[in-house]
Amino acid sequence: MRTLSHPLPWLAADEAFPPVASAWTNTDPAPGLLAAGGALDVHALLQAYARGIFPWFGVEQPILWWSPDPRMVLRTEDFRLHRSLRKALKRAISMATHEIRFDTAFAEVIHACATTPREGQPGTWIVPEMVTAYTALHKAGHAHSIETWVNSELVGGLYCVNLGSMVFGESMFAHRTDASKMALAALVAFCRAHNISIIDCQQNTPHLASLGAAEMPRADFVVHVANSALETAPQWKFDALYWNQIF
Incomplete structure (x- = not known):
């Protein structure tokens, strides 16, 4: 013991x-x-x-x-757009049936994150109290959803928290192949366009590492957050021109 x-x-x-x-x-x-x-x-x-x-x-x-300590973070400049996802994204962007939206279905996104099974996880940490809390944070303008839509159907996405120029990733879901990764790629493109250098990932996982995330000493992370929180937050709207940031 x-x-x-x-x-x-x-x-x-x-x-x-x-x-x-x-x-x-x-x-x-x-x-x-x-x-x-x-x-x-x-x-x-x-x-x-x-x-x-x-x-x-x-x-x-x-x-x-x-x-x-340490803290897992994704430096947006280090995001790895793997070949298969690059091809899938370019194909999706060329099709009028695919669309990235911000903050049009926050409740649906957090519900899907809470209820979509994950490999090796029998349950979820997004308990009803968390759903209520982050929904209130969304209504206050500090939590946001990044959504992947196909033929007007929500098929994947993620939600995050934003303070100034700092973004904290929370959870993602996918009902179709690559749908959550497309949402993450859109978030990275958005962050690059608004000079947001770090997305917090909280815990180290092989999946996050495969996308370019790496550990950061907590002391350095806390200083970065404190400085970033003082800056002006971006307008959470997605423009197709942001894709140029990752291609």
């Missing part, structure tokens, strides 16, 4: 987050876990993201707040 480096802080509804450097380390049962409890509202989420913290918990668990 592992010995805890320190007890996990339990937050009151209006209590400030502890310093991210106090998150549990690799010697603890859950590396990166920072605190539990608190509130899951717009104010709390904005305070968390501005400090490099995000919520992640399952059914019948309390709200859990995380800040892993």
Whole structure:
């Protein structure tokens, strides 16, 4: 049995987050876990993201707040547009049946992310409380959906959080081959067009690494977030000209 480096802080509804450097380390049962409890509202989420913290918990668990070290990020200049996806994208762009939209179906996107099965995952971390919280964050203008449509049908997409010139990727889904990857490629193109250099990916996975994501020291990540949050946020509208940023 592992010995805890320190007890996990339990937050009151209006209590400030502890310093991210106090998150549990690799010697603890859950590396990166920072605190539990608190509130899951717009104010709390904005305070968390501005400090490099995000919520992640399952059914019948309390709200859990995380800040892993290192942090997995996708530098938009390092995005790998693999040959097969490049071909699929060019074919889709040439067809009037395919379309990328922003923020026209946020509720549908987060619902699909919460209910679409993932290989090796029996359940989902997008519990109803998270859906409610991020829907409120969307209505407040800080959470956005990137959607892939074919013949007026939503077939894939992702949702993210935006503070200034910082984008935090959350989850994606696909009901057709490459539909979520097309949405991610559109997000990268959009970010490049608006000088957004980093998309937060939170945790290291082989899939993210295959797309060009890499680990970043938490201390550097937190500084980048703090600086980026002070900048002006972009207008979340997609223009087909943005594809030139990745081709």
